[in-house]
Amino acid sequence: MSYAATHDQHDDHHGAPKGFFQRWCMSTNHKDIGTLYLVFALTMFFIGGSFAMLIRAELFKPGLQLMEPYFFNQLTTMHALVMIFGAIMPAFVGLGNWMIPLMVGAPDMALPRMNNLSFWILPFAFILLLSTLFLPGGGPSGGWTMYPPLSLQSDSLAYVVFAIHLMGISSIMGAINIIATILNMRAPGMDLLKMPVFVWSWLITAFLLIAVMPVLAGAVTMLLTDKYFGTNFFNPGGGGDPVLYQHIFWFFGHPEVYIMILPAFGIISEIVPTFARKPIFGYKAMVFAIACIAFLSFIVWAHHMFAVGLPLGAEIFFMYATMLISVPTGVKVFNWVATMWGGSMTFETPMLFAIAFIILFTIGGFSGLMLALVPADFQYHDTYFVVAHFHYVLVTGALFAIIGAAYYWLPKWTGNMYSEFWGKVHFWNSVIWVNVLFFPQHFLGLAGMPRRIPDYNVAFANFNMISSIGGFLFGATQLIFIGVLIHCVFFSKKKATDRVWEGAKGLEWTVPSPAPHHTFEVPPVIHDDELAHGHVND
């Protein structure tokens, strides 16, 4: 109580700056920067989503109806780049920005000015990237993986490389900030092994980011010098090796896919105990599993390259290492189910998204295990089976976790409850249409439809049409999400309590709703039984 009183008094003196430019462009406040990240990610989600709608429209039936193949290739490339670097990653950084200081009892991020810079780089990076669509020669069309020699044929390579450099700088600064905050700014008594799993997942993710973003920067710089400065890193005519690029790229790329899923694991580990009203099962195992997955992510990269003609020994090593990942991942899924077992569950929108995550992400994990088996991968590789796989882990995985997190923490951010009815409408439409969209793509891949093609044989017509219908409706459903957000932020009359959810535990629920501009200027006193994961030392 005394905390709230001092806080209110403080806010009167210097709360949020009044001017728009002052508040948003010059912000050093973790909550405002978190909001900026989230709004940016949502914007990019709709831009990337509109590319996906065009892709599905062209694939609605056989024959080319809407666009030239070259433009189709630009769309698939841009869709991936925008969704990965513009939507999923910034959304997680936004959630981390908002929640990590609140969860560890810190007054702000450790490096607030750098926090501002790491956000404000992003809009410029994406303006640069998206502008290529309007330039002569068009946008990048060689796939988001930018394999040479194909990517070297692109006129927009320099723009894309520079945009990726900017995104990488932004990510690295964000990661440094998160590590510095978690390691230095925790309230007294918030030991590392008492931190919420979400904070743990971000700590590990941040190390992954610092380790691999420079590798990506190096790889694309080598592309740049190959194209413009006469080097021959990847040019066989000059003694280079196109496969070298793939090794470097996937040394970044595989940890990258865990960068996009580990914070999701953290989110699910917060939501499930809250709505099961029971501590998370096996807290230490959960943390250890995340660390294990992060370690393994560095030694599995060549499973993206089983068809490039690796030596037998390499294929076997990367197959075994990849299969091993399913052990810690399985532990996580089992632990979430065990958390529910014996609980007292309610099914508000965040919990619905978390449950859908567990089931659908696991389906993506199953297809991942199948893809790890090299002889089977010889058939699956570069088909729609792979497309189905990574959309199950990224859309019903990462994206569903982000949406669940938004519903979960929205009342804390805004002080208002969202409409539970419309939240559920959003959920049920999302979960149905996303499966109509992606499940038939497994069949298409198994039947032999390669990915990244704008047109196909009539044998693939039925499932493509079903998939497209699912895609359009899944896309339209996300407009409901916008409606729920706008209603909650600006119009909802139902005020949120400080605790918000009956079963919510953790420091973020001890501050008022909406969370005031400055929190924890006086470090909170930690009571172990108030922490979400329960008694760690049992």
Add this chain to the structure above:
Amino acid sequence: MAAAAFALASFGSVALAAPGPWQLNMERGASTWSPVPYHLNNISLAVCTVIGVLVFGAMFIAMFRFRKSRGAVAEKWSHNTMVEVVWTTIPVLILITLAYLATGGLTTWADTTGSQMTVKVTGYQWKWRYDYVDYMGKSIDKVGFMSKLDSQSNQTRQLGSGMDPFAVKVGDENTYLLNVDKPLVVPVDTKIRFVITSGDVIHSWWVPATGWKIDAIPGIINAAWANFTTPGTYRGQCAELCGQDHGFMPIVVVVKSKADFAAWLAGQEAKSAAPAAAPAPAAASTAAAPQATAQVVAVPAHGSKG
């Protein structure tokens, strides 16, 4: 009932030469090795299905039994070492089984020794080139050709062509985007070594009936093998994004009986030798060509007797 029978038919394992409508599962293929990925696919899918039913089943039971609306009171426990050890160990055992199966299949795939024929495959934007290197221990000269999308598909696929992809047919089979002007012709029951490379960007040579695909990479020569068990026409596509017409460079392999193949090869060699003979006045080199042809024809005849 009808729907179930239909679904079963779509899932069944007939040796498909090309994808079928509503096809749900991978095809068994038509080579000696192609059942490996097919069985591995089915086994791993079955394993995943069983695990999925158990895990999701437990989750749905939990969601039903432990609902607050049914008066469930939350318990406090958050550990059970025994259970955790069990559900870490069992997946490891399952993985070891799958790894064993996969490793065996992979090792046979990687062994390209003892091949009776070699075909060089070169990817170009956006067509394939096939060069016949040797057959039954004899080298083959000057049999090679480009293979690109057939003209009917090519006209139909143009933006705004107004033509119907469903009308692109060879006999009863729809061949839209899966037909070429000049297919690769190979013999049945022959271990064929494919050496695969590219002349520009990376492509990937994939005929699902062989059970594998492998990238065609400039500056690198990859090798893989196939031994077709049934004569027929097998269709595939480029499987690595290679530019604007990536979707329009199909692969067609026509598998012939050994006798038919020998006749076809002789015809090809004669064709390539004839124009070569005209400009070259030196008798020695031109005289050698027909002789070589005769030998190549003779070899499979021996093979089929023995």
